[in-house]
Amino acid sequence: xxxxxxxVTKALDGNRYALARLISLVExxxxxARSALATLxxxxxxxxxxxxxxxxxxxxxxxxxxxxxxxxxxxxRVGIVAVDPSSPFTGGAMxxxxxxxxxxxxxxxxxxxxxxxxxxxxxxxxxxxxxxxVLDAVGFAFILVETVGAGQSEVSIARTAHTTVVVxxxxxxxxVQALKAGLMEIADILVVNKADRPGAARTAQALELVINxxxxxxxxxxxxxxxxxLQTIALNGTGVPxxxxxxxxxxxxxxxxxxxxxxxxxxxxxxxxxxxQEELLDRVLTQIxxxxxxxxxxxxxxxxxxxxxxxxxxxxx
Amino acid sequence: xxxxxxxVTKALDGNRYALARLISLVExxxxxARSALATLxxxxxxxxxxxxxxxxxxxxxxxxxxxxxxxxxxxxRVGIVAVDPSSPFTGGAMxxxxxxxxxxxxxxxxxxxxxxxxxxxxxxxxxxxxxxxVLDAVGFAFILVETVGAGQSEVSIARTAHTTVVVxxxxxxxxVQALKAGLMEIADILVVNKADRPGAARTAQALELVINxxxxxxxxxxxxxxxxxLQTIALNGTGVPxxxxxxxxxxxxxxxxxxxxxxxxxxxxxxxxxxxQEELLDRVLTQIxxxxxxxxxxxxxxxxxxxxxxxxxxxxx
Numbered sequence: 001x002x003x004x005x006x007x008v009t010k011a012l013d014g015n016r017y018a019l020a021r022l023i024s025l026v027e028x029x030x031x032x033a034r035s036a037l038a039t040l041x042x043x044x045x046x047x048x049x050x051x052x053x054x055x056x057x058x059x060x061x062x063x064x065x066x067x068x069x070x071x072x073x074x075x076x077r078v079g080i081v082a083v084d085p086s087s088p089f090t091g092g093a094m095x096x097x098x099x100x101x102x103x104x105x106x107x108x109x110x111x112x113x114x115x116x117x118x119x120x121x122x123x124x125x126x127x128x129x130x131x132x133x134v135l136d137a138v139g140f141a142f143i144l145v146e147t148v149g150a151g152q153s154e155v156s157i158a159r160t161a162h163t164t165v166v167v168x169x170x171x172x173x174x175x176v177q178a179l180k181a182g183l184m185e186i187a188d189i190l191v192v193n194k195a196d197r198p199g200a201a202r203t204a205q206a207l208e209l210v211i212n213x214x215x216x217x218x219x220x221x222x223x224x225x226x227x228x229x230l231q232t233i234a235l236n237g238t239g240v241p242x243x244x245x246x247x248x249x250x251x252x253x254x255x256x257x258x259x260x261x262x263x264x265x266x267x268x269x270x271x272x273x274x275x276x277q278e279e280l281l282d283r284v285l286t287q288i289x290x291x292x293x294x295x296x297x298x299x300x301x302x303x304x305x306x307x308x309x310x311x312x313x314x315x316x317x
Numbered sequence: 318x319x320x321x322x323x324x325v326t327k328a329l330d331g332n333r334y335a336l337a338r339l340i341s342l343v344e345x346x347x348x349x350a351r352s353a354l355a356t357l358x359x360x361x362x363x364x365x366x367x368x369x370x371x372x373x374x375x376x377x378x379x380x381x382x383x384x385x386x387x388x389x390x391x392x393x394r395v396g397i398v399a400v401d402p403s404s405p406f407t408g409g410a411m412x413x414x415x416x417x418x419x420x421x422x423x424x425x426x427x428x429x430x431x432x433x434x435x436x437x438x439x440x441x442x443x444x445x446x447x448x449x450x451v452l453d454a455v456g457f458a459f460i461l462v463e464t465v466g467a468g469q470s471e472v473s474i475a476r477t478a479h480t481t482v483v484v485x486x487x488x489x490x491x492x493v494q495a496l497k498a499g500l501m502e503i504a505d506i507l508v509v510n511k512a513d514r515p516g517a518a519r520t521a522q523a524l525e526l527v528i529n530x531x532x533x534x535x536x537x538x539x540x541x542x543x544x545x546x547l548q549t550i551a552l553n554g555t556g557v558p559x560x561x562x563x564x565x566x567x568x569x570x571x572x573x574x575x576x577x578x579x580x581x582x583x584x585x586x587x588x589x590x591x592x593x594q595e596e597l598l599d600r601v602l603t604q605i606x607x608x609x610x611x612x613x614x615x616x617x618x619x620x621x622x623x624x625x626x627x628x629x630x631x632x633x634x
Contacts, residue, residue: 038623038625041622044620056372268618269610269614272614275628276597276632284597297582298582300588301582308354308592
């Protein structure tokens, strides 16, 4: 308890080492972590949380890197949370990517954290959300959350951002990956990266067609935001200022329309349900114990009882 | 209750219409569904469940289609469960794909079901698992589960299969997608599809390198299975018999090594935890009611209380 609250005080005070330790504490999710988060929580709610998602190979890590550099040029403090196993921030990429991000990593006003994959479905979402809270509380004004854009849990993580940037690249197989992966519905901003490659204009047109169809379907729209389609060459920074401007415009739109508050509520509800589930399961498993748990698993595997009947027997009623 | 058990009787008897209705019932997951699943469950455990996963654009749906055709030629009854939003089986693909699968869809010994995306993280995994159980119980001997191969929940779904086929294609951006998406560790069989494209041999070599590194790391290996790397051109069926032979060999290996039973236990444990979580959350939310739930959401969103403190207040201790 003591250790956690000391870390919180130091981290809020700008101590980088304390921040790193605090984030590790929070990732581990013990009792100390929870009391630390309780202390930090009133300090949150200031940061603009921007999700960046897309298929592997679209260059989204490079784009995140360049957005972060552009923000630093404006003196904005930047947090980067990489949930993408293929990101250079998580160590999963080529050497060249890692060299490119090296200048950022040494900047004291940039904090980069890569998230390890968790055992449980909800675990990664919880840990990511808690790390974002810590960065928000200690004053990182812009937090980039990079996820690989396919998969329901990753889409859920992206959905918890205020602004979601979906990254596409031309020439990856026959079709537009974002369409195939069902990412269009969560996109606030669309980026066709690697725009110097053949097919970029065609990819942008395909995205525009879908956006216009969606807009027509929604009529005037409760939402009122038309996702812009931007072209970038992240490798040399081309188009990155426009992406940054679009995130700022989206933030203004969220404030002006009241959507900021409703997105917060959606995010909080998902998180509440997620933490409730994990906590309830923990308690039941602790209560019945490992031996009993494995006995149920064996009975279900032997087809003596089905899982729903077992669950009713375990928790009653 | 009555309706459900009548459907079960008819479906076990081979009535296709009853099967379709039963699967819809199971997807909706009400009381009727649970009693139906309890009745069906002792009939399960016969099918070989094969997960097919890979990035969008690798052609895995076409491969699934061709594997199903090859199985039909051996008179095996085939179930196909598509969890991939980009699959032609879910309606998310090009017209040509759908034309290709039309001959399968009219075969009474093939059953195709596409899974809609669920709201909750665990919901899709639960629904998929239950649909597979129904197909298993009514005698589909080979069940193909197609998932888009990125994302933690999809990987979890793939992991519940007896055999996991990871599909790769050459020429999709700079790197091997399966490596980037962290799929290698779950692969029992690797397929380089679109093998007539440039770069297929290079892709296969890259996969082989990783497989050999993994094998070296595991030494003699508790597992004892070296994932084969096969090349296919699913569009014209080239290499598909070899994929089918590899799944049969893997099944034999699972039986001979005792891994079949241990995979079953892992699958059952995941499912037990998942169902426990959903059921426990349902009960708590019903108990506190919608108004109270939203009041907690509002307090957390207003930073009056953090989510962990709220959860302790809701469930006590």
